[in-house]
Amino acid sequence: QLQLQESGPGLVKPSETLSLTCTVSGGSISYSSYFWDWTRQPPGKGLEWIGSIYYSGRTYYSPSLKSRVTISIDTSKNQFSLKVNSVTAADTAVYYCASRIVGATTDWGQGTLVTVSS
Amino acid sequence: QSALTQPASVSGSPGQSITISCTGTSSDVGGYNYVSWYQQHPGKAPKLMIYDVGNRPSGVSYRFSGSKSGNTASLTISGLQAEDEAEYYCRSYTSADTYVFGTGTKVTVL
Numbered sequence: 303q304l305q306l307q308e309s310g311p312g313l314v315k316p317s318e319t320l321s322l323t324c325t326v327s328g329g330s331i332s333y334s335s336y337f338w339d340w341t342r343q344p345p346g347k348g349l350e351w352i353g354s355i356y357y358s359g360r361t362y363y364s365p366s367l368k369s370r371v372t373i374s375i376d377t378s379k380n381q382f383s384l385k386v387n388s389v390t391a392a393d394t395a396v397y398y399c400a401s402r403i404v405g406a407t408t409d410w411g412q413g414t415l416v417t418v419s420s
Numbered sequence: 421q422s423a424l425t426q427p428a429s430v431s432g433s434p435g436q437s438i439t440i441s442c443t444g445t446s447s448d449v450g451g452y453n454y455v456s457w458y459q460q461h462p463g464k465a466p467k468l469m470i471y472d473v474g475n476r477p478s479g480v481s482y483r484f485s486g487s488k489s490g491n492t493a494s495l496t497i498s499g500l501q502a503e504d505e506a507e508y509y510c511r512s513y514t515s516a517d518t519y520v521f522g523t524g525t526k527v528t529v530l
Contacts, residue, residue, distance in 0.1 A: 339519075341466075341521075348423070348509065348521060348522075348523055348524040349458070349460075349466065349509050349511075349521045349524070350521060351511070351518070351519040351520060351521055353518075354519075362517055362518055363518070364421070364518055365421055365516065365518065366421070398465060398466075404454065404472075405454030405455070405456050405471055405472055405511075405513055405519075406456055406468055406471035406472065406475075406477070407456065407458070407466075407468055407511075408468055408477065410465040410466060410467075411465065412465055413465055
């Protein structure tokens with residue numbers, strides 16, 4: 303079982319860039335069976351898949367966020383990261399990183415709340 | 421891509437069976453067998469309950485089962501227990517090589 307931990311600022315100003323990092327332990331981020339996902343959940347609302355990355359660097363993004371999102375991977379640090387540009391209050395959410403084997407997301411981070419406010 | 425459609429709430433008495441539906445299109449639920457279900461208790465991360473339509477991960481109770489017919493997937497909880505009270509989300513792979521979640525269903529044990 304993998305352990306994942308999100309880290310990054312809990313408060314971001316409107317129009318700025320949200321940046322989060324997920325550190326993976328208990329296994330290699332380069333393991334070929336895994337994809338690495340970001341999912342978010344606005345307060346009191348449902349889950350939204352943001353996107354994912356494979357160890358090769360291939361990325362997949364939700365069409366609704368694709369223009370503002372970048373996911374990257376650092377295999378030397380066993381980490382992957384999320385950037386969301388030009389944030390607004392609508393980007394306020396708990397952000398989760400997770401590991402996925404094809405369609406099954408088996409291990410999740412505890413989640414980190416990011417608030418967009420001036 | 422639009423969120424998959426789930427009922428907002430489902431309730432049942434202890435010991436009963438309930439079924440949660442998840443309706444999509446032929447471009448997601450109907451087109452692929454990559455439907456998964458997640459249980460989420462308040463303030464907690466989601467937990468995988470079913471993957472690939474009807475497969476149960478190790479450690480998940482046999483009381484949870486999944487199926488699919490056409491563009492609608494279903495999660496059935498049999499022998500409902502108090503600990504099953506939570507929010508449940510379906511998720512499907514899509515033809516755009518992305519994933520989409522359902523709107524979520526709150527399960528209440530009466």
